[in-house]
Every structure is written in C-alpha cells, then in structure tokens.
Amino acid sequence: MLTEERHQLIRDQLAADGKVLAGELASRFGVSEDTVRRDLRELAKAGLLRRVYGGAVASAPFAAASVSQRSAHAVEEKARLAKTAVGLLVAGQSLFIDGGTTNEAIARAIPRDMELTIATNSLGVASALVDRPLVELIVLGGRYVPDLGTCVGADTLAAVAQLGADLFFLGSCGLDVARGVTAFDSAEAEVKRAMAKNSAGIVIAVTNDKLATAAPYRVAGADAIRHLVVEKTAPPATLADFQSLGAQIHFA
Amino acid sequence: MLTEERHQLIRDQLAADGKVLAGELASRFGVSEDTVRRDLRELAKAGLLRRVYGGAVASAPFAAASVSQRSAHAVEEKARLAKTAVGLLVAGQSLFIDGGTTNEAIARAIPRDMELTIATNSLGVASALVDRPLVELIVLGGRYVPDLGTCVGADTLAAVAQLGADLFFLGSCGLDVARGVTAFDSAEAEVKRAMAKNSAGIVIAVTNDKLATAAPYRVAGADAIRHLVVEKTAPPATLADFQSLGAQIHFA
C-alpha cells in the first residue's frame, strides 16, 4: 500500500465520519500505528485534519474562524496569558476590550472584587462580565459578525467615538515588528483603530503562533504597543524588537 | 471514543437542551463520571459552558445571577408561549426584541432556517441568536444593567432611533387594561417606548402572573398591543378587555 493511498483513504473516512482512530486505521491498512501516526502528523501539518489524542478529527473548514470552535485551542496558554494580563489592571480604570478568545479569557480572569469600567464589542467578553457586580459594563452595539463574535460597523464606531479608556486590550490576529498589528477583516480593523485612537495605552496578549505573522488589514504600528504579554517560550529576538519600539514585555 | 468527540457531543447537547447532567453523560459515553467531570471542567475553563452542581449549563448571559433566578420560574409555560409567539413570524421580517426571560425563550425558539433581521438590547437574546446563520443580528449597545440583562441609556436610544421593525417583542413587566404596559425601571421604559415607536406592531407574550398587574413606568397604552400571547389558563375577562382594544389573542 502506497503512502499516498493511505492519505487519501484517511481523508475519505474523515469526510464521511468526521473522525478517525489511529489504531483502527493501522489494522485496516495492515501497517504499524507509528506509520499511521506519521501519516496523521503530515496531514495535520498540511491543515487537512486536526490531530487529537487517539486519532484525528475533521478540521472544520467553515467554522475554523468561528470563535466557538477556536476557543478549544491553547486553553492553558491563554489562561496563563490572561492571568498575567489582568495583573496590569488598576482598580478604577476604564478599558476597551475587543474580540478574540484570548480577550475572552482575560475577561474571565478579571477579579470579581475589582471596580472597572469596561466597554466591549464582543458578546463573549460581555457575557463573561455580566455577573461582575463592580464592573460597569458598556456594550458597543452594531452589526454582529458571527465569525468574529463581535459587533462592527458604523454604529459600533459611533459608540466607540464617544468613549475613552485607560487601556485597550487589543485582540490581535497578527503581530509583526515591521507590519505592526493586523486583522483579517476590514470592518474589524476599523473598530480596533477607533478603540486604539481613544485609549491611552494598548495591551496585547498573544500566543506564540501569532507572533511574527501578519494579516491583510493594518490596525496600528508595532510602536503603539504599551504592554505585550507573551508566553515564556516566545522567541527572544522578536521580543527584543518590540521592546526597542517601546513595548513593555510581560511573561505569563 | 475520542476525548474530542465527547466534548463535541456535550456542546451539541448543551446547545439543544441548555443543560447536561454528569451522570447521564457518563452512561451515554460509557465512561466514568470522573472523566465526564474532567471534560466539563476543561470546557468550563475554555468558557464554553458554565459548571454547576450535577452537570453544566450553557454559558450565556441568561445564566447571570439575577436573570437565572427568574428563568428557573415557569420554564415550561414560557417555552410554550415562545413556540406560539414564533408562529407569528414571517420569513424576511425585521424585529425588535427586548429583554426578559420570556423574550429569551422566544429567541431560542426561532427556527434555524428562518431568515430574519433582529435588533436587540438583551445580551441573553443576542447570545441565543449568535449561531443562527440566517439571522442578521444587530446588537443595540449601551450601558448594561445586570438586573435587567439589557442595555439602556442614550446610546441605546440613539441606536434604536436609526432602525425600524415590523414587529416588536415587548418583554412586559406589568400588563393592565387601564394602565397599559408598564416597566420597573425608568431607563428601561424609555428604550421600550423608542422601540414601540419605530415598529409597526407590538407583540407581548406573558405568563398569567403578569396579567392585570402594573409597574411604575408606563411604556404604552393597552390599545397599542397588536398580538397578545397568553397561557390557556389566562382569565377570559381580562383577555376580552384587551381584545376589545384591538389586540389579537393567541393561546399557547
């Protein structure tokens, strides 16, 4: 049996059942589980499936961008980043928080006994804050975009324009020294720019996979970042670049 | 069975039923309750559900403290009212839906295959609609009031003023023939009035305990009600009064 042949059969079963088991494939193909694991690893690297313990599942192409699907990814890391990020907060501050799973983790990590004013266009962030009695929550309405989990558009921009904040927790889609902070969506980037304009400092918390990557729409230059919260394992060279542009680095 | 698979099934049931029981899941998956508890703990950590004693519930704003206390009340009745209320909808319509547990039940009851434009100031309603791909959702932002589960204030009013709707699902606090539709909160009443003004017809769905009661702030006269959805056990005399003022009565 050819390697290519196995790959095709794996993809077929994945399309039919939505999942495959490593052991099952091994006995079906008459090869060792190690070989199957290698196959799965390769296919995962090509983005054709998502590897999980015991096998693999279909890498939902449509829902990949959707917030609900993403949030299962790198939960631990994001929780650690969130914990460090909330350490930057001072009681009484006012914040902008936009969308993204990292920002939702930050919202959940905000201590219940801290008095804050928080404006957000993310329903996920808003939900996380509804039962915080000391948080004055301002919802930035507008047209809701399911893929982003946030509100965007003219209404959102108008609402942002009327507010100011001490800190802006910017959910970054891509972060690169040269290209700055970038987003995948034009309307989303516009809202982020408005928030950045009306806040005194920008805080960005990112997992390693966002570092040194860029998306089409520019939000702000790398020099606009006041605080950068990263994992301990982040590449030091990249961090040094951001630091030289004025960003304060915080390790989670 | 893959861990990932269990997580997905848990989320599916959560989306369908709004709750899951640890013991039930364990026997359904053929694993120990400890494993299910670990699954639930992980999903809760990712913010995908809210852990409760005995299982888990959907992590939506309607699980917030103030609202959840109410939502435990008369769940069955409200689900029936909701089912009848969505029967009034026609594909392509635009709606205002404001807060309240009954309106949240209505939002959940909206069929997934119906195309609608829905504007709401309730986070509970909004989160119930986020995964309806055919619903164009407009969030009416503003200052969030935890006790109400809705946004109110000048920003909300400004957003409402820019929109119009075919129907307005008015979450009523009190409903009396003489005093009309009334609310407990001044700012809340103001938003309701704005929505009523910009919509072609008002729909009110109420449980019996709201009938023939009144709250301090007046929203609209009883003659403004186009559709009134009530329980089968509602007092006929009261209903006759509303009917004589032009309301169409629908029994759940």
Next chain:
DNA sequence: GCATGTTTTGCCTGTTTGTGCAAGAAATGA
C-alpha cells in the same frame, strides 16, 4: 552489476496524556 543516498517502515526508548479508583472535602436536601 555495484555503490551511494534517499525514503519508508517498524521497533525501541522515554515521555506525555487520558482514564479509573480511592479518600477527603464540599454541596445539597431532608
């Protein structure tokens, strides 16, 4: 044919991850 280098595969190594069990803590309901 022969030698060389590459690819694929299976096996072995230690490590990680998921699972069930048991004991103690916490929450619930009478």
Next chain:
DNA sequence: TCATTTCTTGCACAAACAGGCAAAACATGC
C-alpha cells in the same frame, strides 16, 4: 443536624505519543 450525592485531588496504570535508530525498498550515478 445528618445522610447522600457530587466534587476535587492524588495516585497508578495503560494507552498514545515523539524522536532516534536500523533494516528494507527504492532511485540514481558510475
């Protein structure tokens, strides 16, 4: 209050994992 259920924590075991290694199959050049 007490009894029961549910939950968390620590532990042990098995399954699954990545990486290194060597044998076999294959291609390439002489």
